[in-house]
Amino acid sequence: MTLLAVERIKLFSTRSPWWCMLLALGLTVGITAIIAGNWNEGPMPVLGAVFAHTFGLYVVMVMAALAVTTEYRFGTIKATFQAVPDRISPMVAKAAVVTALAALVGLAAGFGSWGLSWLLAGDTSQLALESANDWRHVAGVGLVYGAGALLALGVGALVRQTAGAVSIILVFALVLESVVGLIPNIGDDIQKWMPFTVASKFIMGDPDQGGMPADAGPPTVGALSPWGSFGYFVAIAVAMFVISLVVVKRRDA
Amino acid sequence: MIEATGLTKHYGRTVAVDDLSFTVRPGRVTGFLGPNGAGKSTTMRMVLGLDRPTAGRVLVNGKRYAELDQPLRTVGALLDAKWVHPNRSARAHLRWLAKSNRIPVRRVDEVLEMVGLSQVAHRRAGGFSLGMAQRLGIAGALLGDPEVLLFDEPVNGLDPEGILWIRQFMHRLAEQGRTVFVSSHLLSEMAQTAQELIVIGRGKLIAQTSTEQFIRDATEDTVRVRSPQLDQLRALLGGARVEDSPADGALVVRGVEAARIGELAAANGIVLHELNPQRGSLEEAFMQLTKESVEYQAHD
The missing domain is CATH 3.40.50.300 (P-loop containing nucleotide triphosphate hydrolases)
Incomplete structure (x- = not known):
């Protein structure tokens, strides 16, 4: 518990996490507001309210990467390991704090977007959260942000540099995963298993019928069920984090 | 230990x-x-x-x-005074350190007082001068007593x-x-x-x-001697290590105390113009000692 408090103090005694959280929330909710305000193809579906969740996801991942890369950048990681020489427990505490915070931001972004859609969309007859799928679309944003933060933390701890970690995360998520689909023959099969593509299936996949135009919004691909997709994404995040722990433990600080 | x-x-x-x-x-x-x-x-x-x-x-x-x-x-340590997040206040920096080892928070204020940083405890550490940063580092080292x-x-x-x-x-x-x-x-x-x-x-x-x-x-004491009868004195000193200082014609004697040289000169009626014991330079001695082991040597 004390280590959780330590990481909480560290995170909230600098400004960048606040900015990142505000930006993640603002981007997601703001873009959703634009979508909702301009929705005129019949009633707005629940899915429409969470199309924009990926914007906040990237920002939250940057926040998570920063939480560890700034420690390397300013040498405070050495002070941390001096205070807690086993190294694993402070890293796990950091992951717990950052993941929880990211999940909270995700919940706020999901429900904020959904709430704003209520206010702005012309026809809200399909917007009520009535099924398990509806709840997954909205509350799932919190889960994906949490898992994404863990993944980013692992990358940050491995790379140790802000610029490097952020570039890897953004290039992977925004460029690589789409470009990979262009590879002839096998491209589509690889893309189906790319982490962010799969994560998006968890949020957007298998919507209830009704109110949803046939091909509105980004397509969801992937062989797994929505919850299976989430399990896959979490597994990748945990694997990355565990690898980073092993490396951090062995490497000179 | x-x-x-x-x-x-x-x-x-x-x-x-x-x-x-x-x-x-x-x-x-x-x-x-x-x-x-x-x-x-x-x-x-x-x-x-x-x-x-x-x-x-x-x-x-x-x-x-x-x-x-x-x-x-x-163990308290100050290895690098820059190991502080520049946007964190001095007090917040010490607070998380203290918390990590269950050190009561009043100790944070104590060590800040000890190093004279109480007045600037809430200022961001990035704005500190080197001296202040060094004091903050020492405060961190003292935190756990x-x-x-x-x-x-x-x-x-x-x-x-x-x-x-x-x-x-x-x-x-x-x-x-x-x-x-x-x-x-x-x-x-x-x-x-x-x-x-x-x-x-x-x-x-x-x-x-x-x-x-x-x-x-590491340092060897030497004595500078000047005298119009330098050659005579040199003969008397016999076995001692003696060398001429070409700049001002003085004699630099190693391994013989100044008092002994003075007595020797008096006993033999030699006039001395200068009898000046000199301590060896510390830096010189250190350089001598570590000369072979300097990693990056400048060549001139």
């Missing part, structure tokens, strides 16, 4: 620390002396468990650093006032019975700070001895 045995660290093919064994005892300031690049910081990082030794081990109060429970209560203290080049870049403050501070800590281990590349600084010296060059131990002994061994 810090005990290193056979401590060795390789970075790739570079040998930073080579089979280093030494003991740092409590109740005195022990200087860790060596030219830049000699392996002082690497050794200190290994003491703190930050770097993993390639071979050998180092124990603090009989335990490896990683085995210490709440290590900040046993530790028995063992490590300082890596603590006076680097400080003004004379700051240097004096740190020197007196370290003496006080040692007087309280703590183990104080301070590195420096300046012998003149160490001569005034440390009672005991561990001297290394290129990662190897050169000497572990009291500062007094080290200076006595």
Whole structure:
């Protein structure tokens, strides 16, 4: 518990996490507001309210990467390991704090977007959260942000540099995963298993019928069920984090 | 008490620390002396468990650093005053450090008071001058009221006032019975700070001895003599090592005390114009000692 408090103090005694959280929330909710305000193809579906969740996801991942890369950048990681020489427990505490915070931001972004859609969309007859799928679309944003933060933390701890970690995360998520689909023959099969593509299936996949135009919004691909997709994404995040722990433990600080 | 045995660290093919064994005892300031690049910081990082030794081990109060429970209560260290997040306040920096080892938060205010930073406790550490940052680092080292203290080049870049403050501070800590281990590349600084010296060059131990002994061994006293009857005097001095100083025609005598030369001259009716005992220069002696072991040598 004390280590959780330590990481909480560290995170909230600098400004960048606040900015990142505000930006993640603002981007997601703001873009959703634009979508909702301009929705005129019949009633707005629940899915429409969470199309924009990926914007906040990237920002939250940057926040998570920063939480560890700034420690390397300013040498405070050495002070941390001096205070807690086993190294694993402070890293796990950091992951717990950052993941929880990211999940909270995700919940706020999901429900904020959904709430704003209520206010702005012309026809809200399909917007009520009535099924398990509806709840997954909205509350799932919190889960994906949490898992994404863990993944980013692992990358940050491995790379140790802000610029490097952020570039890897953004290039992977925004460029690589789409470009990979262009590879002839096998491209589509690889893309189906790319982490962010799969994560998006968890949020957007298998919507209830009704109110949803046939091909509105980004397509969801992937062989797994929505919850299976989430399990896959979490597994990748945990694997990355565990690898980073092993490396951090062995490497000179 | 810090005990290193056979401590060795390789970075790739570079040998930073080579089979280093030494003991740092409590109740005195022990200087860790060596030219830049000699392996002082690497050794200190290994003491703190930050770097993993390639071979050998180092124990603090009989335990490896990683085995210490709440290590900040046993070992306090200032390796680099810049290891602070620039946007965090001095107090927040100490607060998370304290929390990590269950040190009560009132201790944070105590150490801030001790180093004279209470007034600026809520200012961001990034705006601190080097002297202030150094004080914040010392506050962090003192947080757990530790028995063992490590300082890596603590006076680097400080003004004379700051240097004096740190020197007196370290003496006080040692007087309280703590183990104080301070590195420096300046012998003149160490001569005034440390009672005991561990001297290394290129990662190897050169000497572990009291500062007094080290200076006595390393420096040789000489006597400058000028006289119109220099040749006569030279003959009388016989076996002593004597050399001419071409600049002003003086004689530089080694290994014979000034008093003895004066008596010799008086007994033989030799007029002396100058009889000037000179202490050897510390820096010169140190350079002599570590000449072979300087990592980066300038060629002129």
